[in-house]
Amino acid sequence: MEMSFRWYGNEDPVKLEQIKQIPGMVGIVSAIYDIPVGEVWPHEKIIELKQTIKNHGLTLNVIESVPVHEEVKMGLDSRDKWIENYKTTLRNLSKAGIKTVCYNFMPVFDWTRTQLDAPLPDGSNSLLYDEAMVQNIDPLSGELELPGWDLSYQTDDLRKIMEQYQTISNEQLMENLIYFLKEVVPVAEEENILLAIHPDDPPWPIFGLPRVITGKENVQYLLETVDSPNNGITFCSGSYGANPENNLEEIIEIAKNRIHFVHARNVKWIGKLSFQETSHSIKDGSLDMVGIIRKLHEVGFTGPIRPDHGRMIWGEEGRPGYGLYDRALGATYLNGIIDTLNNK
Template identity: 70%
Template sequence: MKMSFRWYGEGDEVTLENIKQIPGMKGIVSAIYDIPVGEVWSETAIKKLVQSIEDKNLELTVIESVPVHEDIKLGRSTRDKWISNYKQTLRNLSNAGIEVVCYNFMPVFDWTRTNLHAPLPDGSNSLLFDAKSTNDVDLFNGEFILPGWDISYQEDELRSVVDQYKEISEKKLMNNLIYFLKEVIPVAEEENIVMAIHPDDPPWPIFGLPRVVTNLENVKNILSEVDSPNNGITFCTGSYGANPDINLIQFIKEVSERIHFVHARNIKRLGNGSFQETSHLSRDGEIDMVGVINTLIESGYNGPIRPDHGRMIWGETGRPGYGLYDRALGATYLNGIIDTVKSINNIR
């Protein structure tokens, strides 16, 4: 597997110099963050990003993410314009040597947490989702934004787009996703790019908004409706693992050929849909990380993997979930599992 690390560009407090000192770390997962959603990413901007990473003897392994315009998710009459732009961005990424694009189809909000600094027993803090408190969240006070999001809205814009989703059922949202994929996957095939859709996080509807990338059944439908090896998924252990009814090992086995990217993180379920993120160790949460990695290797997966959200430890401050120290520990732990599994099975 290609061990990789999320980097938020030149303004990231975690620098490329920091990242390349993590043992076994060569890959970078990044994006261009100053281009409005839906606009074409220019070849110049893409090549600048690639060059900044390669100058540090690292490799841009995954683009995460190319955001999908809300008009596409809503199925508006303007969606074809934004899809055309998306196609051109894929072509430009391919010209720069990019092979994996992660994206999501979550309406309005990306991954959602209700506490960015929830304490853990060891004195660290991490991201927490309290299902009950989502009922008390004011979506329209201008303060509801999280550090991993690619987009935010002004209050009037947010009210408008949320209101429009009242007319969108899960079936309609799924149809809009399939429409999008039928348009972009042929371009991905031409350009040798694999598309890796990230699960909804958490994997169920929130704030009355529909969500469809939530379980194995829906994922298999997405993959079968656009049956191409270039149409695949990002397998996120923390997102899918938040639902106790999802068997991660079985999930991998059933869609292994279409997993193009892996997010590895651990969570502790707190009941009634609430959960908190923990260290990456299997013993600290619900995720059998050893079992997950072993199954991925057995299935032949050799693509990019990154340690996902980490705790804030040792007094570190910065972008919640995206500090250096705990994600570096996570990468080392994952590499240890990978090396052990490969050694036991005589895999090089």
């Protein structure tokens, strides 16, 4: 497996020279963050990003993410224009030597948490999701803004989009995803790009919005309906694992040979549909990280894997979930499991 690390570009407080010092680190997961959603990524900007990373002895091995325009997710008549732009971006990424693209199909909001610095017993803090609190939040009020959310919408635009989604079911959202994939997967095949959809985070409806990738059944449906080796998933243990009803090893088995990217993180269940992120250790969270990595090893996964969302430890301040220290510990923990499995 290719140990990798998420990096948010030159503005990221975590620097490439620091990431390079993590034992076993080879890949960087990044994106171009100053291009409006739906617009074509210029080839020269991709090359610039790739070269910056290469200059530090690392490789840009995953793009996370190329966002999908909201009009594509909603299935509007205008979607074909945005899909054509997406195809052009995939071609430009391939021309630059990029082979894995992570994306998601979550309506309006990316991953959602209710507290970014919830304390843990050891004195560190981490991301927390409290379902009861979400039920009392108005997403139009601006009281909850999280890293990864597209905040370019004006309030009136956001209200209109939210209202439109109230008429879109989970099944319709899946149909819109299938339409998108049937258009872009042939380009991915031509360009030898692996598309890896990230699950919904958390994997259940929030704010009255539909959800499409939440567990075993819809993963299986997605892979069977668009049956191409280039159409695969990002296996995110923390997203799928937030729901205790999801059997993570079963999801890995169903998606074997179509898992193109792995996010490894642990969570602790703290109530019905509520959880807090922890260290990667099986002693701290509710997920069997050793068993998860063992299963990935058994099905032959050798692609990029990154330690996902770390705690804030040792007084570090920075982008919530994306500090240096705990993610570095996570990478080392994961490498220990991988080394053990490889040397049996």
